[in-house]
Amino acid sequence: MNKLKLFIENFLVYGFGGIISKLIPLMMVPIVTRVMPTTDYFGISDLSNTVVQFASALAVMGMYDAMYRMFFEKEDEEFKKDVCSTALVFTVVMSVVVFLILIVNKNQIAHYFFSDTKYAYIVYISAMATLVGATNGIISAPTRMQNKRKIFLVTNTISPILSYSISIPMLLAGYYTIALPFAAVIAGITMEITFGILNHQWFDLRRFNWDLLKKLLVIAIPLLPNFLIYWVFNSCDKVMITNMIGIGDAGIYSVGSKLGHASQLIYTAFAGGWQFFAFSTMKEDNQVESNSLVFEYLGIISFVATSFICAWSYGLFKVLFSEEYLSGYIVAPYLFLAPLLQMLFQVACNQFLVIKKTWPNMLILSAGAAVNVIINLALIPVLGIEGASIATLFGYIVSDMLCVIVLCKMKLMVVRKKFLFSCLVMVTYLLIWRILFSSKLLSATILALILTTVYLVLYKSELALLFTAVKSKVRK
Template identity: 45%
Template sequence: MNRKRFFIENFLAYGAINALDKIVPVIMLPIVTRLITDSADYGKFEMFNTIVSFGSSFAILGVYDAMFREYFEREDIEYKNIVTSTAARIVFISSTIFSCVLIVGARLIAELFLGSQQNWHIAVMAAIGVFLAANKTIISAPTRMKNLRKVYVFSGLSYSLLYYLISIVLIREGFNYYGLIIGNISASVYLVLFFYILNRKDFIFSLFNKKIAKELLKFGIPIVPCFVIYWAFNSMDRIMIAHMLNLHEVGIYSIGAKVASISTFIYAAFAGGWQYFAFSTMRDKDQVIMTSKIFEYLSVLSFVALSFSMFIVPYVFDFFFSGDYIKGIVVFPYLFLSPLILMLFQTAGNQLLVVKKAYLSTGCLFIGLCCNLILNYFFIPIYGIKGAAMATLLGFIVSVFVVLIVTINMKLLIITKKLIAFLAVAVGSILFLFMQDSTLYFLPTLCIILMSLFLYAKDFLIFIKMH
């Protein structure tokens, strides 16, 4: 299959899958906020999710990406089964240990994440969530590695339906935010069982291989800090808001972030097809040129998508939300764009994984995280939740800038002057928006759209003619 068509088909297919997966959560979000009227209670549920994502980042030990890399090393089916089986055993053991540590230290975890030991029971439930999340990630991997896209449609939709059905029933019965937590855990159990039944032939535990285990850990452990940094980018803002402001603001911020997560339609489209595409084409002679073009077009797509979304988002908040939750609109532009900037980082950073220099990618991301945390410290007291959102976005932008310097110097990526000009205008427009006291969206979004048309209209027409 033609590589361009292969990548685009995977991109669009996983975009459609993610859109279907998000339909239920997007529809249910206004219902949930009307049932849980206190934004502080919703903030507690978000901190549960924060602990789960934190724990699973460690528990997986980077084995998921290592497994993906080794899976495509050979075409031998038995070798592939050894890789998946070995990876599954490693993660099962590590997730069990880490979940037990979370349970033992529940009071300390509650103090760190929620600002009070009285919420220790949330940390205990999060420990269960960590175990399920880590193992689900590995058990579901063969489905993605085999590119079984239809299965992801069904699994995502059925998971969301079950999750919100259980949650709403329990909330109406008086469980409040506990209903969301129990619904989350119950649906996660279902997903683990679903993928185990589907992929059980890929996991033969007697095939555990010490040599491959060492190779997986050798590749995976150095990138664990990378995933912890991803977690910190997405979660430290909530923790700092909880400590510097309060849980009410965490709830409002989280709702704004949930609405902004519609940008993950694009990110998941990329993530779903990217790893398969990137590693299956990594030996092509023109791989650097091909990846550079993908980076350039994804950059333009990211900012254009933001521009169009900002025209309609004020109406979305006014129509679907009420009370304090409406204030979440102030974080939308920055949190909408952040996953897309992360997508750009992963596109460029994947070049470092291909040459097995993952530590450089981690270092680039760490520099951006430091920038994010420093800006959070200064921005949150001045700008509130809007400042936290902007700090996250600027941290990702710094990471992309640094990884571009590294990959360009290593001749792993090529950046055109046209792209530099576009990004200068686009980033400048976002900074202009942030400095305004009101949600003045028209001018910056118009600048981005006009610049994209001026520089890339010809490319867009060529793409249309090709398809």
């Protein structure tokens, strides 16, 4: 129960903080789309974020995860400060390098990402956002690694509120292309200054250690391709849509992905508490069984949540968005499930990180990313934005399957037959929903309830144990 308590506490506290930072932007999407005169502008703003995500992956180069892993290597506080300081120096240098590369190649980047060099000025803002965001992650890390929950909650509430208090007036004034990216930069700078003040004792440039950097890079460098591959999964489809069928379609897809990525609230909640839980319990005897059960139970939660998004997607789009965005409803369920499959992949592949072997992640993710791109090329011209969402989902399915197979062979994971049957049930549900009920609220909701009932029956013994444990805890 102590491990369960640790996981749930971090899931709820860090997860809730992460949820706030995602929930506010999600709630603002209907408002923002109604202020913008065409779907093109939302596409441009979202593609700016796509540039930042790609550049940030290059700048951080996996150092955040390596820093997190090494922080728990020893209990010596001086060693921990060396880890933090060395990681920060490296990330600052890399961020400046990437910033300069973006500025020098602004026209080429604008042509590739925005399909027009006239948007080169947006690359300037994206470069600033990269410089701030990459270093911000490192500077804020000690707050999470020390389990300072209240600070995390407060800062994750303030940041999006500050961002939209800047962007909305700019949108109303007609600055449609730069309002959201520029506001994100200002909010990022504010948060970096805040965390710099709070965590300054963990960082000292004089503590930079070349030998320690080498150890960090051994973990970090194999992770870089992983982050770039994640970018392919989450953002490459928008670039391909822009270049294959138009930036307006990318705007509709982006709105669909925003609603679909509401699952990132679940994913963010999980990720917020997962790293601390995973590394603080990695040396326990039954770690493999515990990790496998977390994978399975999160999978069932993901399937149930997705079934109701399938049922309600059309109705939500009908209510929240104007007619020109309605076609985006079809991509939301696929893109809701995709981040949850990413969450499952990270639960599983954490086993590689525990044994300090990160290269299998890269190979497995590469296979999924290749499937994603190939299906994009085949389906976008035929099915439009739905084809892109299907490609993303299939890419993650392939990655999850390969990862589980490899880990089971290595005896680092156990998958029960009950979960395999549950996956088959979910696939059947998705096919029935898409063919018969994609725009029928009542029928699709009944189907989702049937799916939920099946899972309740399958996992009734686990639910009974959980209920008993919670009940006894409440009585104490």
